[in-house]
Amino acid sequence: MRNFEYYNPTRIVFGRGSIAKLAELVPAGAKPLLVYGGGSIKRNGVYDQAIAALNGFEVAEFSGIEPNPRFETCMKAVERVAADACDFLLAVGGGSVLDACKFIAAAAKYDGDDPWEILSKWAPVEAATPLGAVLTLPATGSEMNAGSVISRDSTNEKLFFGSDHVRPQFSILDPETTYSLPPIQTANGVIDAFVHVAEQYMTYADANPLHNRQAEAVFRTLIEEGPKALTDPENYDVRANIMWCATNALNDWLSLGVPTDWASHMIGHELTALYGTDHGTSLAIVEPGVWEHQRERKKDKLLQYAARVWDIHEGNDDERISMAIEKTDSFFQSLGIGTRLEDHNIPDEACDLVAKRLADRGVKIGEHSDLGETEVAEILRLRL
Amino acid sequence: MRNFEYYNPTRIVFGRGSIAKLAELVPAGAKPLLVYGGGSIKRNGVYDQAIAALNGFEVAEFSGIEPNPRFETCMKAVERVAADACDFLLAVGGGSVLDACKFIAAAAKYDGDDPWEILSKWAPVEAATPLGAVLTLPATGSEMNAGSVISRDSTNEKLFFGSDHVRPQFSILDPETTYSLPPIQTANGVIDAFVHVAEQYMTYADANPLHNRQAEAVFRTLIEEGPKALTDPENYDVRANIMWCATNALNDWLSLGVPTDWASHMIGHELTALYGTDHGTSLAIVEPGVWEHQRERKKDKLLQYAARVWDIHEGNDDERISMAIEKTDSFFQSLGIGTRLEDHNIPDEACDLVAKRLADRGVKIGEHSDLGETEVAEILRLRL
Numbered sequence: 182m183r184n185f186e187y188y189n190p191t192r193i194v195f196g197r198g199s200i201a202k203l204a205e206l207v208p209a210g211a212k213p214l215l216v217y218g219g220g221s222i223k224r225n226g227v228y229d230q231a232i233a234a235l236n237g238f239e240v241a242e243f244s245g246i247e248p249n250p251r252f253e254t255c256m257k258a259v260e261r262v263a264a265d266a267c268d269f270l271l272a273v274g275g276g277s278v279l280d281a282c283k284f285i286a287a288a289a290k291y292d293g294d295d296p297w298e299i300l301s302k303w304a305p306v307e308a309a310t311p312l313g314a315v316l317t318l319p320a321t322g323s324e325m326n327a328g329s330v331i332s333r334d335s336t337n338e339k340l341f342f343g344s345d346h347v348r349p350q351f352s353i354l355d356p357e358t359t360y361s362l363p364p365i366q367t368a369n370g371v372i373d374a375f376v377h378v379a380e381q382y383m384t385y386a387d388a389n390p391l392h393n394r395q396a397e398a399v400f401r402t403l404i405e406e407g408p409k410a411l412t413d414p415e416n417y418d419v420r421a422n423i424m425w426c427a428t429n430a431l432n433d434w435l436s437l438g439v440p441t442d443w444a445s446h447m448i449g450h451e452l453t454a455l456y457g458t459d460h461g462t463s464l465a466i467v468e469p470g471v472w473e474h475q476r477e478r479k480k481d482k483l484l485q486y487a488a489r490v491w492d493i494h495e496g497n498d499d500e501r502i503s504m505a506i507e508k509t510d511s512f513f514q515s516l517g518i519g520t521r522l523e524d525h526n527i528p529d530e531a532c533d534l535v536a537k538r539l540a541d542r543g544v545k546i547g548e549h550s551d552l553g554e555t556e557v558a559e560i561l562r563l564r565l
Numbered sequence: 566m567r568n569f570e571y572y573n574p575t576r577i578v579f580g581r582g583s584i585a586k587l588a589e590l591v592p593a594g595a596k597p598l599l600v601y602g603g604g605s606i607k608r609n610g611v612y613d614q615a616i617a618a619l620n621g622f623e624v625a626e627f628s629g630i631e632p633n634p635r636f637e638t639c640m641k642a643v644e645r646v647a648a649d650a651c652d653f654l655l656a657v658g659g660g661s662v663l664d665a666c667k668f669i670a671a672a673a674k675y676d677g678d679d680p681w682e683i684l685s686k687w688a689p690v691e692a693a694t695p696l697g698a699v700l701t702l703p704a705t706g707s708e709m710n711a712g713s714v715i716s717r718d719s720t721n722e723k724l725f726f727g728s729d730h731v732r733p734q735f736s737i738l739d740p741e742t743t744y745s746l747p748p749i750q751t752a753n754g755v756i757d758a759f760v761h762v763a764e765q766y767m768t769y770a771d772a773n774p775l776h777n778r779q780a781e782a783v784f785r786t787l788i789e790e791g792p793k794a795l796t797d798p799e800n801y802d803v804r805a806n807i808m809w810c811a812t813n814a815l816n817d818w819l820s821l822g823v824p825t826d827w828a829s830h831m832i833g834h835e836l837t838a839l840y841g842t843d844h845g846t847s848l849a850i851v852e853p854g855v856w857e858h859q860r861e862r863k864k865d866k867l868l869q870y871a872a873r874v875w876d877i878h879e880g881n882d883d884e885r886i887s888m889a890i891e892k893t894d895s896f897f898q899s900l901g902i903g904t905r906l907e908d909h910n911i912p913d914e915a916c917d918l919v920a921k922r923l924a925d926r927g928v929k930i931g932e933h934s935d936l937g938e939t940e941v942a943e944i945l946r947l948r949l
Contacts, residue, residue, distance in 0.1 A: 184582070185580065186577065390790070391786040401778060545651060
């Protein structure tokens with residue numbers, strides 16, 4: 182087992198009716214900026230619940246955060262933080278709103294010339310406006326981690342940063358807020374969580390059996406509960422389990438002491454940046470390709486996954502691995518998400534283009550940090 | 566799934582060589598009181614590593630914390646904190662030293678007449694001296710939770726308290742510090758961790774499949790790795806996995822959203838208070854009795870446990886349950902721990918005596934809070 186550190190002081194407040202606890206969770210006397218997306222929180226009642234809970238606070242608002250939140254939009258919110266002298270950010274929405282708030286929080290306190298450097302150069306984040314969240318879309322795990330992914334229109338880039346300063350002080354997870362999600366968002370969320378686990382699991386044999394089983398616990402639960410959310414969207418326990426799986430999938434616990442991959446995310450981010458592909462969908466396209474391309478090097482874990490997650494015990498090694506990849510691909514499709522580039526009208530030239538963009542940034546990916554331009558193109562060609 | 570909150574800001578620093586990080590973890594300028602037990606840390610080099618890492622700090626020391634730490638000893642340490650004007654407590658040892666430090670921390674800042682009230686009346690803990698830990702014995706999970714159990718000689722009591730104020734700021738877990746543990750301590754630690762998971766799992770069917778699988782992950786890993794630690798005590802990965810299992814078993818994650826039992830602990834504490842039985846051993850004696858006595862009410866979970874943890878698929882329900890209890894009992898014995906009262910020269914009258922002591926305190930135990938004097942005596946009689 183590798184050495185590791187873990188520090189995660191985010192307070193999770195989980196369950197029905199939890200939004201009412203905002204009054205105790207937002208620091209007394211704070212002047213919060215309520216940050217949200219397109220308005221679904223106004224339709225499903227979450228906005229009203231939040232405003233009611235914040236009775237007595239002077240609340241400013243900033244709406245219009247996009248899926249795959251844009252740097253340009255975030256910078257407008259930074260101006261609002263300054264103009265309205267806000268000293269707390271309250272993200273109300275999914276991972277995009279949360280990621281945006283993390284970046285806004287860091288940018289609002291950034292000392293350098295251009296906050297884009299936080300993403301492009303990983304310029305150190307020395308301080309950030311404190312933030313909390315009301316999560317309405319289980320997917321990214323952003324509610325209990327220190328990471329954020331932001332896109333920039335002018336350069337078609339989608340980049341990551343992380344800092345303990347931008348961890349949410351609290352995250353409220355009320356599964357009822359997810360009843361009204363469109364099926365495609367539910368599906369993308371389940372896939373996002375699934376692939377988060379995979380990125381921290383599907384590498385090479387390690388000496389961490391507890392970790393392996395904890396990852397498999399999330400896989401199996403998502404496989405069981407995910408489809409139910411589509412057929413029975415107001416089943417509280419189903420929604421609760423999916424929400425909790427998504428948090429468990431990326432609160433960093435599953436990466437402790439083990440190698441991690443992240444190739445599917447690196448490639449998927451490029452598809453999103455270039456073609457606007459939904460994040461979860463981009464992962465559903467790419468991941469089976471990464472596994473197929475790397476099936477020899479990932480052999481031990483693929484076989485373990487086949488046996489423990491899909492109960493595949495018949496056939497030789499190659500057959501069992503193929504069946505496990507096929508089952509995974511079918512699971513994604515069963516949620517209503519096409520897993521091929523052509524399903525989303527992404528042109529064949531994407532294979533070389535994505536590979537070149539990563540290569541131009543000097544990025545080598547995968548758990549061995551050695552997948553370059555050739556391999557990325559090969560992986561994508563497996564997904565035509 | 567039940568509503569829940571989770572907040573756990575303890576920083577875990579895990580792996581070989583981690584004790585050297587004390588210099589960064591203890592607050593600069595602090596005057597720490599190094600608290601430890603009988604002297605094993607002097608024999609195995611942990612004391613020297615800690616002192617070397619604390620070079621530059623003015624370190625006071627308090628030794629002599631017993632297994633099942635005594636109130637009387639803790640109160641002497643509280644005097645030392647005051648006399649030496651210490652403003653940080655560093656626990657170096659196992660769960661007993663950690664639990665003692667938590668109580669010392671709370672008692673040192675207690676405003677009332679008698680700090681015993683923190684345990685006997687759950688008097689509110691409003692403040693505590695900050696503390697950190699170097700863990701040398703994986704078992705109690707105290708390194709990443711807010712609880713503490715303290716015994717009192719004059720009344721033969723063993724009582725619990727908990728407060729966010731006494732959470733360790735950090736806990737260093739270096740598996741190499743456990744190489745020199747006597748086999749019985751290793752075994753008791755594995756059983757303690759195992760039963761912690763059981764207390765949060767073996768209740769009634771709930772709607773939290775992720776939780777169930779996470780608990781089963783710890784069970785299976787302890788079953789696999791526990792015996793190896795006895796035959797191959799300097800196997801780093803084995804020691805690391807057991808250490809990490811013990812933290813996972815009681816960092817409160819496994820109790821989120823589900824019913825919990827704790828009957829085995831309540832009964833076991835009385836055996837320890839009356840007869841000095843090792844904590845882990847007391848659990849190995851009691852738990853199979855609780856399961857046997859409650860086999861109807863715990864049926865769904867016992868069957869799930871039989872199938873998923875012990876791969877028991879043959880036989881009718883009753884047979885599978887009996888086999889699962891038997892396998893668990895045998896597992897404890899395979900670690901060298903007798904699981905019957907007579908194995909430890911505990912007299913038959915213990916059955917009624919323990920039952921009466923709990924009844925006299927008005928305690929009803931188990932996940933339904935309805936096991937009283939009659940049931941406790943029956944449970945123990947199953948373990949003669």
